[in-house]
Amino acid sequence: MISFTDLQDDAALMSLEYQLRLFDVVGLAAWKMNLDEARFELTSPDNVVTSCTDVQILGTSAPGPQSWLWVWADPSGYREDILRAANEARAFGERHGIPELTTPEVPFASLPGSPTDPVAAASLMMEATKAATGRYTGYAGEVGGGTRAGFLLDHPDFRLPEPEFPRFSRVLQQGTAELRFYNQRRGIVSYAQRRGYDIAHNGPVTRISCAAASANIRFDEQNRIVAMSINNESVRVPTQTNP
Template sequence: MHNSLTFGHLLDDAGLLALEHQLHLEEVLGNHSWHADLQQPLFGFTGDRTITCTGFHLLGTAAPDLGTWLWAWANPSDFPDAVVAAAKGLRDFGHQHGIPELVSPEVPFAALPGSPTQPHLVAGLMTDAAKAVTGIWTSYQGDAGGGTRAAFLVQHPDFQLPSPEPARVMRVIQQGLVGLTLRDRRRALHSYATRRGLGADVGRDQGRLSGPGLEAVIDFDELGRVSGIKATLAQP
């Protein structure tokens, strides 16, 4: 079955919420190192805190020498089913919705939005798209040797976001709408607001968000770029 959902739509849907989760992950982990045993399977962090993930999923690897992303289900290393289940689910979703980036075993860097050349940027695109489909919102990238980046979705109760806090929400909106490479900022804003349980009314020229201690107005120009952000914040 084919419909109008595209890889770019998934990136817009994930953008702001993925950003907030990564900011939260940095705060939770602090200074850290990571370790994984894909055969056990086991994934964890040591450093300022010691955390053993309650779940993790290898999505794939971005190799600079080949200039391609290789999905975990296509990797000849024959990883355990539990480790690649999310990647296989993304492949099935790609077949259902006609999204070639999720279906092709190897995806050239140049075939992705913006034609990124750096493995960490490619891994970031793939993990963001995966988040929008799986609902697992925290990711981690690790050095797999030779400049290759391995991308994971990781799970632990401490990785879950707290209730929306006005100043944090506005930081995410400002940083995300201006700094992220989004194709449709209106879609990205609406997706974030609804997933965060905020009130949202997003039109062509303006978006209005509301929540505990927060009232915000985001103005868009004729090209869909942010032309202004106004917010009233209070402690909820």
């Protein structure tokens, strides 16, 4: 069985790397969406406009009812081609028995941590959808009255380049220090699998590696990180962190 919190772990580091890539491309961008034309545009501070090649709307997170409303349950009548990811998430939830993905309107109070902030609630729903669909570039846009709409985006420039040591190191160190995990070991292994890294287990130590970098990560009995060494494979100088 896969749970909603499993999906949070599965998405965490992969989502972080994609969001870092999005920031590399557009920075603190303004956004504009034309639902009739299924066109989503991001405008960088330098007025460079990036029109996404694919946009998916997932749902809305509203402060009044304190709930997330899936777009497939919204009577607004959106175009079918921008509902694919939301429908894929619902089908995934039906296969795996995940009520958060199949209930039309999800109360914030039923989500992990019982958030009251629409941004936090939208983030949880978007992260689960990312893991369920394999689409990892997300954007939560303000649509009025404090309500947030969750989108998944695609554009050739948003896709991840081949791994390099600085980004490998940043994702692991920033992600494990700042993101919430329910099972850190699962989160690390899921990220490595999705990124195509080599994975080896030796008791409490898991090693993930690619041509550019490697990391040896020691976990305790609760699958929490207790030590991590990250190595630049081109120069083989380790950096040590002890969360």
